[in-house]
Amino acid sequence: MAAVDLLLNNEQSHYDIEPFRDLITRAFLEVLAREGADPDVEVSLTFVDDEQIRVLNREYRAKDTATDVLSFPQDDEDGFMSIPGMPQVLGDIVISLPRAEEQAETFGHSLEREVVYLAVHGLLHLLGFDHEDEEGRAEMRAREEAVMEAIGLRRGE
Numbered sequence: 001m002a003a004v005d006l007l008l009n010n011e012q013s014h015y016d017i018e019p020f021r022d023l024i025t026r027a028f029l030e031v032l033a034r035e036g037a038d039p040d041v042e043v044s045l046t047f048v049d050d051e052q053i054r055v056l057n058r059e060y061r062a063k064d065t066a067t068d069v070l071s072f073p074q075d076d077e078d079g080f081m082s083i084p085g086m087p088q089v090l091g092d093i094v095i096s097l098p099r100a101e102e103q104a105e106t107f108g109h110s111l112e113r114e115v116v117y118l119a120v121h122g123l124l125h126l127l128g129f130d131h132e133d134e135e136g137r138a139e140m141r142a143r144e145e146a147v148m149e150a151i152g153l154r155r156g157e
Contacts, residue, residue, distance in 0.1 A: 004028045004039055005087045009046040015097045015111075017047050023112060023151070024119045030147045031123050042087040043126065045119060046094045053096040068099045069118040071125035093122035113153045120147050 006025050010017045024045065032039045048056075050066040058064040060072070073091040095118050097111075104114035124140055131137040148154065 004032070005042040007042065007044040009044065011052060012047055012049045012097055014049070015047065015101075017097075020112065020115050020119075023116045023153070026151050027116050027120050027147055027153075028123055030150050031120055031127070031143075034143070034147065034150075035127055037127060038088065040087045042089045043123065044092040045122070046092065047097050048094055050096050050098050053094060053099070056094060066096060066099060068096055068103060069122045070094045071122040073126050073128075090123070090126040093119060093126070095119065095122070107155075109155065113148070116151070116153055117144060117148060120144050 004025055006021065006028065008017055008021060028041075028043065029039055031037075032041065053068075053070060054064065054066040056070055057067050060070070071091065071093050074089045095115060097115070100114045100118055101111050104111045107114070121140070121144055124143060129136070129140050129143070131140045145155070
């Protein structure tokens with residue numbers, strides 16, 4: 001049976017990331033099913049601190065500030081080819097856990113919900129969704145909240 005190959009990387013030492021694994025995998029499977037995408041994919045997800053994500057944001061987006069999540073899609077235009085029988089590599093997601101904790105407190109829900117929400121947001125970017133305008137923001141937000149509802153992580157939880 002095909003399933004998401006979630007490669008978790010921990011580049012920070014303040015939080016235990018293992019409790020997020022199953023929730024993120026369930027959320028990713030829900031996203032892929034809703035978008036009609038093959039679930040046989042590989043996604044690398046790295047947890048960092050604010051300073052590490054600030055450096056990445058500066059280097060790749062020319063924004064010298066910490067952010068909550070960054071996505072780096074696999075660029076098929078550079079000649080990367082999928083290997084038959086192997087999962088399609090979608091790309092990398094980076095989440096700042098201190099930023100996620102701060103946002104969870106601000107929004108009044110659990111750290112788990114915020115981390116999964118950010119992971120879903122990142123996966124949607126890897127699938128080609130964007131939020132450069134109000135219409136795109138509303139479309140992504142609706143997709144994100146539908147997934148969160150489907151896996152039982154409603155707002156305020």
